[in-house]
Amino acid sequence: AWQNRPLSSVYPIVYLDCIVVKVRQDKQIINKAIYLALGINLNGKKELLGMWLSENEGAKFWLGVLTELQNRGVQDILIACVDGLKGFPDAINTVYPNAQVQLCIVHMVRYSMKFVPWTDKKAIAADLKAIYGADTLEIAEANLEHFDEVWGDKYPHVIKSWRNNWEGLTVFFGYPKD
Numbered sequence: 001a002w003q004n005r006p007l008s009s010v011y012p013i014v015y016l017d018c019i020v021v022k023v024r025q026d027k028q029i030i031n032k033a034i035y036l037a038l039g040i041n042l043n044g045k046k047e048l049l050g051m052w053l054s055e056n057e058g059a060k061f062w063l064g065v066l067t068e069l070q071n072r073g074v075q076d077i078l079i080a081c082v083d084g085l086k087g088f089p090d091a092i093n094t095v096y097p098n099a100q101v102q103l104c105i106v107h108m109v110r111y112s113m114k115f116v117p118w119t120d121k122k123a124i125a126a127d128l129k130a131i132y133g134a135d136t137l138e139i140a141e142a143n144l145e146h147f148d149e150v151w152g153d154k155y156p157h158v159i160k161s162w163r164n165n166w167e168g169l170t171v172f173f174g175y176p177k178d
Contacts, residue, residue: 004072011040015036016081019036032055033057066092079100079171101168
């Protein structure tokens, strides 16, 4: 079956995400977690590497998924793009010690906006975009400092979260935009 097929040895980018869906089981509606691994191969084409079903999302299950990918032939992942699930980067680096882990910007922005009232949302969103949309890491760092000066006192949890996750949020700056 396609889910057990051998895979390429190298994927420059692999997106790892989990979606929670409602399913009917024993005449009840329950949540199930569907784990997805989407790879970009050396030709730039997307490949669905696999889908797995579980009760909920956890780094331990991801470790099993990554081990299965390795057993199917994936020797190296250059960049793994993931959400901020606790323990996820460690699981990735256990199986692929040289992989860089890029945290999802969309998840980070959503998390940041949870703490912002509607009156500031537009301005905060624009200032956050100036950070992650910068042309270089240096410009992004300067824009983060500017964000801190303007919003740090009012929204300390937002700036703290960006600073705490900075390394994982800026991996993509090490590569050309295209």
